[in-house]
């Protein structure tokens with residue numbers, strides 16, 4: 001058996017000898033990826049007698065029997081032996097030399113892999129010049145794009161981007177600066193649209209990690225069966241259809257920076273256990289891998305849900321809650337800081353005018369009164385939407401109280417036309433129901449999108465749908481949420 005194998009190796013060597021004229025370095029390994037033979041050209045690199053691998057003249061003999069990586073640290077020969085698949089063409093760089101390398105498995109009569117050979121085309125440096133130039137260009141473009149992507153991943157907003165000078169807002173800004181001075185996990189609690197994401201950015205920007213990445217993940221927006229891969233990454237070939245390249249998860253992408261886990265209350269219990277382990281061990285295990293990767297990441301989690309209630313109901317782990325709640329930040333709802341309405345309204349008016357390419361409209365004192373009379377369940381996001389709707393639906397060079405007649409009719413008519421006959425609560429109810437139905441129709445029954453459009457938390461939308469007796473199945477006859485793709489079998 002061994003004799004037959006040696007014969008096979010000798011035949012391979014002969015073959016390489018026959019094409020000696022055409023090749024530079026050549027290498028032969030056995031099934032344990034140990035070097036059986038390498039040609040001298042691998043050692044001596046003409047014309048300046050430079051060594052291709054930076055080795056001395058007796059290296060050939062010394063290398064035999066050693067693992068291939070001891071000679072070529074990033075060799076892919078082991079991959080060829082282990083998978084039995086050839087790598088017919090590969091562009092590799094030895095220092096400043098670019099070579100075209102072919103790697104093929106070596107098989108016995110039964111087809112079993114007994115080793116592998118590799119060789120590089122002679123003068124591949126010259127032959128490859130045009131390809132190598134293009135390769136180098138593409139490579140530098142890739143590096144450039146990666147830098148740009150890293151810049152996108154940095155924090156977009158600082159504490160200065162948080163508009164508002166009400167006492168609750170000033171307290172929040174002080175807390176954000178404190179949050180920047182510590183490295184512990186933070187938990188942002190507040191109603192939907194109250195600015196949790198903005199605050200997460202601001203804490204990151206105020207911290208030592210400011211030059212590291214800021215990576216966001218909305219837990220509620222990712223189907224449950226994809227969430228683990230999204231968080232922790234995927235090892236090459238982890239499942240059928242998975243790429244042969246490793247796919248980093250958000251934790252790896254956030255290494256050296258901050259990971260913002262939005263809607264943490266929507267995280268399934270099974271993943272909560274894994275998140276807790278990552279927070280304790282500071283390492284992640286990509287899907288389909290048995291190797292752990294060290295990560296240095298600060299977690300800022302956010303939720304609009306009542307986590308203590310969820311803990312009582314067994315839907316959120318108490319130990320994870322305590323781990324995240326080291327630095328809790330409660331965001332004030334807009335209705336508790338109505339002093340900020342004026343400046344926020346003019347900020348959004350300015351932004352919308354720029355987007356719509358129109359002159360900016362000032363908010364009249366009566367219009368401001370309408371804004372003050374509203375409760376803002378959707379908080380700042382709702383205010384931004386309302387201003388945008390005014391620009392879309394009305395003309396004029398100011399934002400007046402009447403402009404809100406269709407958008408906030410439950411408030412505007414009360415202030416502008418106090419003699420309405422119907423009881424207010426009834427009118428409000430009817431209007432709310434029609435708004436929800438319109439939004440659901442526009443979103444083709446997708447509740448998550450509907451909630452976002454209306455500036456509501458999903459649970460809030462569910463409660464309202466049930467109060468107004470709106471059932472998706474009867475209304476639309478379609479599944480409400482987006483289809484959840486299966487991970488490969």
Ligand SMILES: Nc1ncnc2c1ncn2[C@@H]1O[C@H](COP(=O)(O)OP(=O)(O)OP(=O)(O)O)[C@@H](O)[C@H]1O
Pocket residue numbers: 161162163164190191192193194195196197198199262303304380381384
């Ligand atoms: N203080 C603020 N100053 C300026 N813009 C703000 C402020 N607070 C919130 N916003 C804006 O309001 C919108 C909603 O804010 P953000 O997405 O941070 O809220 P959120 O609490 O994370 O919402 P959700 O819980 O729905 O994810 C964003 O466009 C944000 O820029």
